[in-house]
């Protein structure tokens with residue numbers, strides 16, 4: 534049977550859209566333990582980009598689970614599907630010319646590699662938001678570690694579920710010895726130096 538689903542080619546290309554925005558679209562894929570600072574950093578980077586007139590969009594954990602992925606739980610299969618869908622959405626958004634920031638623990642190297650495969654070279658930037666477990670646990674901004682230690686949350690990353698650190702992150706940020714503002718500046722600096730942000 535012939536496949537009735539066909540790809541449509543658009544007259545306005547992704548390069549046209551990117552040039553209009555004076556930026557090179559990419560996804561900044563923040564990964565790290567809960568409490569490592571993914572949301573904090575992604576928000577600060579986005580504020581910085583916005584203030585300088587660049588176009589971005591932030592995809593963050595809980596928000597996506599309220600809508601797009603509200604049918605998914607935390608089983609292994611659902612976690613994989615959660616990340617896969619987010620990757621596809623990030624792909625559509627970069628095609629629209631945006632700099633996409635995503636802030637999910639995304640603990641498994643294999644799942645992150647699957648997302649990376651959706652993108653062209655240099656379009657997917659893995660940002661390892663790195664802080665030791667004991668620091669994250671002391672911060673515990675949502676009280677999740679406490680609940681995990683009390684046995685109220687199962688399969689919690691770092692406690693009874695593995696976190697696989699990126700072996701070759703594009704950007705490696707240690708958040709335990711720099712302020713969040715300094716960490717965010719490093720990410721923005723990387724984007725500038727690598728030509729993702731054009732002069733406006």
Ligand SMILES: Nc1ncnc2c1ncn2[C@@H]1O[C@H](COP(=O)(O)OP(=O)(O)OP(=O)(O)O)[C@@H](O)[C@H]1O
Nearest residue numbers: 567568569570571572573672674708711712713716
């Ligand atoms: N250099 C830093 N960068 C980022 N966050 C920092 C830094 N120093 C201290 N913090 C603090 O660490 C906490 C990080 O919490 P945040 O919600 O950003 O983590 P997260 O990685 O998004 O966690 P989760 O996966 O649970 O959403 C915040 O309370 C923040 O103020």
Ligand SMILES: [Mg+2]
Nearest residue numbers: 571572594636
């Ligand atoms: Mg977060």
